[in-house]
Amino acid sequence: MPELPEAETMRRQLEKEVGGATITGVQVHIARAAREQGSAEELVELSKGRQIDRIGRRGKAVLFFLDSKKPSTLIIRLGMTGLLRVASPGEPLDTHTAATIGLRGKKQVRFIDQRQFGSITARPGHDVDQMLEFRDYGPEPFSDEFTPAYLRDVLSRRGAGIEPVLMNQGVVAGIGKIYADEILFRAGIRPNRPANKLTGPMRERLWQATRDVLCEAISSGGSSAADETYADVYGMPGRFQDRLQVYQRTGEPCRVCGTPIRRAKMTGGRGMHWCPKCQK
């Protein structure tokens, strides 16, 4: 599923491919994709004729910052299976194309979303932190606000397992199942350890592992694991799946100690993967 590294990979590619282009219109093919917008007309009104100043990202969402004189922001939340693809208007539409962003010139951006958990929404202004969808978001993992001291404060109030806490976008933005599993392996912490029971050294390792794992995943162009649909804006898969240590490796030997990787459901019903020997 697209998490921060996949969203960041697409952001960088889009910046290069369509940065500076002018939007000629937005066409919604699957109405559900625009469910967070007041109306489809509003989506077009807030984006048509405006130039893409910059492509941004907040957590797992890709942001198109439009027209600084009459600012608005196009928000693509990728959900489980959302993808952005650069295409030419003549190419046949994928069955799951939820929306098409038309551009002046020879390109368009397509939002493809098989499971329809993603969304496309336009909001007035550029102040993302004030917008409904991001108001309660925690810091970006690479920001100055994300520090071991911040983790100490925020985790001290949480008695739930560290994995669901790490996946809570209000705690830190951009982490989903794949990277939560991988970060906790790297930090040597069991996913069901209560968040407020992490030791100081554990919090330090968690902080470091969060940044290291996400950084390496971005460098590898994200993960396209076995049951994942993820591919970049050119349709190319990521390369980080080859370096996964625990995610989707149930029963396979830990690459560090050889112990079979375990899988169990955490509270909330999601699966977690961990090495029973390396993670405490």
Add this chain to the structure above:
DNA sequence: AGTTGGACCTGACTGC
């Protein structure tokens, strides 16, 4: 306030 479980959604997979 924080935690938990259910709902949404589709394709892949399992079992009879």
Add this chain to the structure above:
DNA sequence: TGCAGTCAGGTCCAAC
């Protein structure tokens, strides 16, 4: 072969 049931998880919502 076919078909019902289950699973996967990002995010929101309601209940405790």
